[in-house]
Amino acid sequence: MKAPLHIDRRRLLVGAAAVLGGSGLARAGLPVLKAGDQKGGLRALLEAANELQGLDYEIQWTEFPAAAPLAEALNAEAVDLGPIGDAPLIFAQAAGARITAxxxxxxxxxxxxxxxxxxxPLKTAADLKGRTIATNRGSIGHHVALKALASAGLKPDAGTFRFLPPAEAKLALTQGAVDAWATWEPYTAMAETAGHARVLVNGRGLSSGLSFLAATDAALAKKHVQLLDFGRRVVRAQRWSLQHVPEFSATLARIIGIPPEAARLQFERRQQRWIAIDAQVVADQQRTADFFLEAGLLKQALVVKNTFDTSFAVV
Known part of the structure; x- marks a missing residue:
């Protein structure tokens, strides 16, 4: 199966510019860091923790509905960096994207x-056999669905996948056009708290729980100082958020436009911590890459240790 990274550079650049928000035009003489984001991601965290103050560079934000279009934007250098899960990072790198975690x-x-x-009527992972599952191709949702099938002794083709972005996948599920939807936070919490869905299989024991800040090779070479500062602000903001759950949940709900109860639920149960890129991280990421190879979604093996830059001491 072909890796899910298809680049139309001109279309993507125009689309990214259309949704660009935040700082707008750079102040004279200041460098610009083009930051990609996902719903419920970095901008809300940094704003809530007041970590967007005192910058000696401009941040231009572009929000994406999922990791796949963010990966495309990174590959096209429409953005310099962005948050990306373990599975979409693997697919992007396997497809030749010049990005590094x-x-x-x-x-x-x-x-x-x-x-x-x-x-x-579905009760267990085994019940997914012969069912239709909506998800983003190459996403962490796709990964957990495949792992769920494997946990029940089923092959990747035991279920039929419909590759849809989150909004369309949710609609397909609620209208009965698909049997299941494999997704991630905050979409899981939003669907649960709204009474639209229940969790059939959760990611514990199936997913590594890893997510990354990835940057283009060009940004790593030219904007190392800004990337390091940005990473450290994210880490500080994360620590602040864990000590100010009510305040952060309220700000998150307001910024990304989701119900407060969903914002708090997804935040509290994630318990996200920034850690060093160590041997365990590399081993876990390699295990995920190997799983995709075995499942036939990668054409050739990916050596993930070559896809990390450990020179950034953000924690």
């Missing part, structure tokens, strides 16, 4: 889950 966090992967409608 320079910081890592680990969280409780419960919310990376396979969801079904509340009245669904």
């Amino acid at each position: 320079f910081a890592v966090n680990r969280s409780d992967p419960y919310g990376t889950a396979v969801l079904v409608r509340p009245d669904s």
Whole structure:
């Protein structure tokens, strides 16, 4: 199966510029850091913790609905950096994207889950056999769905995948067009708290819970100082958020436009921590890459140790 990274550089650059927000035009003489983001991601965290003050560079933000289009933007150098899960990072790098992970966090992967409608007859992972599962191709949702099938002794083709972005996947599930939806936070918490879905299989024991800050090779070479400062601000903001759960949850809900109860649920159960890129991180990421190779989604083996830059001391 072809790796899920298809680049139309001109279209992507125009699309990214259309949704660009935040700082706008750079102040005279200041460098610009083009930051990609996902829903419920870095911008809300940094704003809530007041970590966007005192910058000696500009940040231009572009929000993406999932990691796959963010990976495309990184590959096209439409953004300099962005948060990306373990699975989409692997697919992007396997497809030749010139991006490198320079910081890592680990969280409780419960919310990376396979969801079904509340009245669904499905009870276990084994019940996914012969069912239709909506997810983003190459996403952490795709990964957890495949792992769920494997945990029940089923092959990757035991279920039928429909590759849809989160909003369309949710609609397909609620309308009964698919049997299950494999997704991640905050979409899991939003669906649960709204009564639209329940968790059939959660990611504990299936997913590493790893997520990364990845940057283009060009940004790593030219904007090392800004990337390091940005990473350290993210780490400080994360520590602040864990000590100010009510305040952060309220700010997160406001910034990304989700119900406060969903914002708090997904935040509290993730318990995200930024950690060093150590041997365990590399081993876990290699295990995920090997799983995709065995499942037939990668054409050739990926040596993940070559996809990290450990020179950034953000923690």
